[in-house]
Amino acid sequence: MADLTPRQRDEYWRYNVKLTTILLSIWFVVTFLISGLWASWLNQWTIIGFPLGYYMAAQGSLAIFVVEIAIYARLMNKKDEEFGIREEG
Amino acid sequence: MWSLDKIFGLYTVLFLGTTVLIGIGEKLGLFSNQMIGWLFMAMSLAIYVVIGVLTRTSNPDQYYVAGRNVPAFYNGMATGSDWMSAASFISMAGALSVQGFSGLAYVMGWTGGYLLLAVFLGPYLRQFGAYTIPDFLGARYGGNMARCIGVVAAIACSLMYLIAQVTGVGFIVARFIGIDFNVGVFLGLIGVLFCSVLGGMKSVTWTQVAQYIILIISYLVPVVYMSWTIFSIPIPELTYGQLLQRNNAAAIAVTRDPTEKETRALWKKDADAANAKIKAGGLPEADVEKLKAQATIASRQAIAPAASDDAKFGRYLTVPTGTGMWNFLALTFCLMVGTAGLPHILTRYYTAPSVRQARTTCAWALLCIFMLYFTAPAYAAFARFALYTRLVGSKITELPAWVNLWKPAGLFEVVDKNGDGIVQWADFVLKSSDFVVLATPEIAGLPFVITGLVMAGGLAAALSTADGLLLTIANAISHDLYYNVIDPSASLVKRLTITKVLLVVTAIVAAYIATYRLSLIVELVAWAFSLAGASFFPALVMGIWWKRANAIGANVGMLVGLGVTLFYMIGSRFYGLSWFGTTTISSAIFGLPAGFLTIWIVSLLTPPPPQSVQDLVISVRYPKSGQGTKGDPLGRDLREVPVH
Numbered sequence: 001m002a003d004l005t006p007r008q009r010d011e012y013w014r015y016n017v018k019l020t021t022i023l024l025s026i027w028f029v030v031t032f033l034i035s036g037l038w039a040s041w042l043n044q045w046t047i048i049g050f051p052l053g054y055y056m057a058a059q060g061s062l063a064i065f066v067v068e069i070a071i072y073a074r075l076m077n078k079k080d081e082e083f084g085i086r087e088e089g
Numbered sequence: 090m091w092s093l094d095k096i097f098g099l100y101t102v103l104f105l106g107t108t109v110l111i112g113i114g115e116k117l118g119l120f121s122n123q124m125i126g127w128l129f130m131a132m133s134l135a136i137y138v139v140i141g142v143l144t145r146t147s148n149p150d151q152y153y154v155a156g157r158n159v160p161a162f163y164n165g166m167a168t169g170s171d172w173m174s175a176a177s178f179i180s181m182a183g184a185l186s187v188q189g190f191s192g193l194a195y196v197m198g199w200t201g202g203y204l205l206l207a208v209f210l211g212p213y214l215r216q217f218g219a220y221t222i223p224d225f226l227g228a229r230y231g232g233n234m235a236r237c238i239g240v241v242a243a244i245a246c247s248l249m250y251l252i253a254q255v256t257g258v259g260f261i262v263a264r265f266i267g268i269d270f271n272v273g274v275f276l277g278l279i280g281v282l283f284c285s286v287l288g289g290m291k292s293v294t295w296t297q298v299a300q301y302i303i304l305i306i307s308y309l310v311p312v313v314y315m316s317w318t319i320f321s322i323p324i325p326e327l328t329y330g331q332l333l334q335r336n337n338a339a340a341i342a343v344t345r346d347p348t349e350k351e352t353r354a355l356w357k358k359d360a361d362a363a364n365a366k367i368k369a370g371g372l373p374e375a376d377v378e379k380l381k382a383q384a385t386i387a388s389r390q391a392i393a394p395a396a397s398d399d400a401k402f403g404r405y406l407t408v409p410t411g412t413g414m415w416n417f418l419a420l421t422f423c424l425m426v427g428t429a430g431l432p433h434i435l436t437r438y439y440t441a442p443s444v445r446q447a448r449t450t451c452a453w454a455l456l457c458i459f460m461l462y463f464t465a466p467a468y469a470a471f472a473r474f475a476l477y478t479r480l481v482g483s484k485i486t487e488l489p490a491w492v493n494l495w496k497p498a499g500l501f502e503v504v505d506k507n508g509d510g511i512v513q514w515a516d517f518v519l520k521s522s523d524f525v526v527l528a529t530p531e532i533a534g535l536p537f538v539i540t541g542l543v544m545a546g547g548l549a550a551a552l553s554t555a556d557g558l559l560l561t562i563a564n565a566i567s568h569d570l571y572y573n574v575i576d577p578s579a580s581l582v583k584r585l586t587i588t589k590v591l592l593v594v595t596a597i598v599a600a601y602i603a604t605y606r607l608s609l610i611v612e613l614v615a616w617a618f619s620l621a622g623a624s625f626f627p628a629l630v631m632g633i634w635w636k637r638a639n640a641i642g643a644n645v646g647m648l649v650g651l652g653v654t655l656f657y658m659i660g661s662r663f664y665g666l667s668w669f670g671t672t673t674i675s676s677a678i679f680g681l682p683a684g685f686l687t688i689w690i691v692s693l694l695t696p697p698p699p700q701s702v703q704d705l706v707i708s709v710r711y712p713k714s715g716q717g718t719k720g721d722p723l724g725r726d727l728r729e730v731p732v733h
Contacts, residue, residue, distance in 0.1 A: 004711060013710060020208045027204050031197060031425075036418050039190075040408035049330025053408060057193040058466040059326060062200045066452070066459050069207045073448035076212070080445060085712050 004083060012083055019075055023068050035061045093163060101302050107132060112538040122537045126266035129541040133303065133548055134280045137296050141284035144292040147585055152289030153220040153564065155440040159294055164446070165453020167294045168437045170301035170553035172458055174250070175257025176614060178304060178550035183522030186469035190408055194420040196462050200455060201421070202428025207451035210429060211438045213633045213709045215447035218439065222432045222625065223569040229632040230640040231702055233574045238647045242624040243432040243565045247558045248599065249613040254555040255603040258548060264498050264527070265544040274600045277548070281555050282596055286589050293556045294440060300549035301457060307546025308461050311530040311539055315471045318533070325467040332470045339477040340394040343514040352506045352515040353391045360387035390515050412670040419675035426681055427618025430625035432565075433557040444712040472525040475532040481514050488512070491531035500524035563591040615674045616658055623650035623680030631688045636706045642692030650684025
């Protein structure tokens with residue numbers, strides 16, 4: 001298979017950067033705002049017996065990280081296929 | 090040839106079956122507690138030795154990167170046990186139980202870092218496809234300087250970490266089967282060396298998969314059982330919210346109880362007396378130290394458990410504010426970048442068969458780690474609950490069996506401060522929060538076989554991490570320093586021999602240092618994260634994401650990152666330095682931005698890297714057909730390899 005054309009490369013890389021930016025923004029909000037600075041305020045609500053802020057720091061944020069990585073792997077792998085990149089030897 | 094799924098499925102069934110058999114043996118009175126400890130120890134070591142022998146290899150692709158054919162799911166498990174150390178397994182739940190909300194920085198930091206790893210580094214390092222992290226630095230920043238800084242940083246982080254794992258092995262073995270600490274260290278080393286020397290990364294990978302299975306089973310069983318007995322729901326992660334409320338109610342009761350108040354007052358008196366003696370002076374240094382330790386314990390016992398009457402939830406769950414919040418966020422951040430910068434984890438991405446599998450590997454790895462970290466806060470709550478319900482209020486003459494069983498380990502003490510013959514909360518003197526994971530099975534009334542299982546799990550956690558670290562150190566010296574810098578014409582046989590010798594030497598050095606049992610070691614492990622985060626992370630990320638980053642920028646950047654971090658660490662730990670009240674453990678919060686900024690500024694001030702390097706950066710960004718399998722990115726021929 002031939003290499004990607006410069007235009008394809010551009011498109012591929014822009015998609016990658018966009019996806020990365022979105023995922024990292026979510027990561028930032030979840031880690032430092034929801035589970036950090038806003039946790040105290042969120043604690044006024046309760047979810048399955050937990051104060052919400054505590055719950056997000058102890059469990060919610062971890063679950064979101066797992067989902068984020070899974071989404072990243074899935075979308076990027078699909079993009080590879082779309083661009084005809086088949087590297088499996 | 091059996092498929093991997095079949096092999097590891099059968100292995101899991103056999104492991105569970107043997108555990109059940111040992112349990113039946115215990116019920117029938119065939120085994121004493123110590124024998125159960127020995128059985129689990131022997132079984133674990135036997136598994137590791139067998140895998141080591143079966144997967145032995147002298148092919149460098151196999152030896153350094155497991156032939157780059159570890160499927161994502163198994164690679165994820167291997168990464169998981171490579172990652173989860175004795176600290177995660179034994180200490181984390183206990184720390185959470187004591188620290189409450191602030192302790193969650195560890196849970197978030199040690200999982201969220203994988204997202205940084207997945208999107209910034211993992212797939213790109215796989216596309217580059219070398220053997221070690223200094224390999225990448227050497228190729229990207231053209232020359233031995235970057236490689237050597239990488240080697241030094243890799244050894245510094247990994248060795249500290251390794252010593253802590255070896256210490257962990259010694260403690261576990263000494264506690265459970267009652268042999269000498271040093272003998273325990275030695276026994277553990279045999280297990281580690283068998284797989285790493287015989288088969289390098291290949292053996293280590295498959296051993297780590299086996300170890301992951303043991304450690305996750307043994308972590309989940311006790312807490313799932315407790316959740317089942319209390320709530321009839323076997324999912325502790327769901328039920329412990331209720332428990333937090335009950336714990337808070339118990340804490341409020343303890344705060345108000347008159348006998349508790351009396352006990353606390355007595356502790357307060359002790360603390361004051363000890364402090365007065367210190368103040369009076371004229372005592373020898375050793376006595377002063379002893380008094381200081383007494384005063385610390387006594388004043389801690391004099392504090393009522395964290396709880397508040399007005400709020401629904403106790404201070405235990407209260408979110409810190411001000412400097413406390415700053416340190417919480419800073420620590421979370423440092424642990425995350427440290428996670429993404431530790432060489433023994435980064436190397437695992439080289440073992441994936443393709444870039445795509447590297448991405449999936451990261452997802453599986455985080456899921457495997459998530460299983461334990463998601464449960465750890467629950468473990469902490471259940472342990473606390475067990476103490477409130479099973480210990481507080483019992484007669485001092487009729488203490489629960491686990492108290493006497495665990496007393497010799499020195500993790501806690503139960504005294505009768507006010508002499509009323511009843512155990513108060515303040516009578517429970519905690520020495521080490523490690524008791525949470527180790528002793529909870531018995532506190533919950535589970536048979537000793539479960540404790541044996543937990544021992545095997547702790548051992549697996551410590552040994553699997555030790556394996557990965559040992560290999561990283563040995564490869565940094567033999568592959569990066571010797572082969573690439575000192576003698577590039579060294580034959581393959583010579584290189585592998587040097588690696589094997591170094592594995593043994595490093596293991597012995599680590600064991601030797603561990604026998605000193607320096608209390609500083611535990612602290613140093615936490616430092617390793619900041620060091621790794623501040624040195625590797627900026628250089629690796631800039632190397633992949635910014636073509637313009639050049640050699641001189643990266644070299645100066647790594648040194649500045651390391652330097653600033655070390656400066657703040659040593660300054661704040663020993664000389665009272667304090668910037669914004671930041672704790673020593675979060676030193677990378679200053680070193681990391683300094684590293685990034687330096688690389689950026691110095692690179693712009695100096696000429697751009699040569700075209701060949703810029704092409705390398707481009708090639709790392711786009712997975713290509715045919716580049717997924719084997720081969721050396723630096724063009725050295727590695728296929729003509731004598732297998733012996």
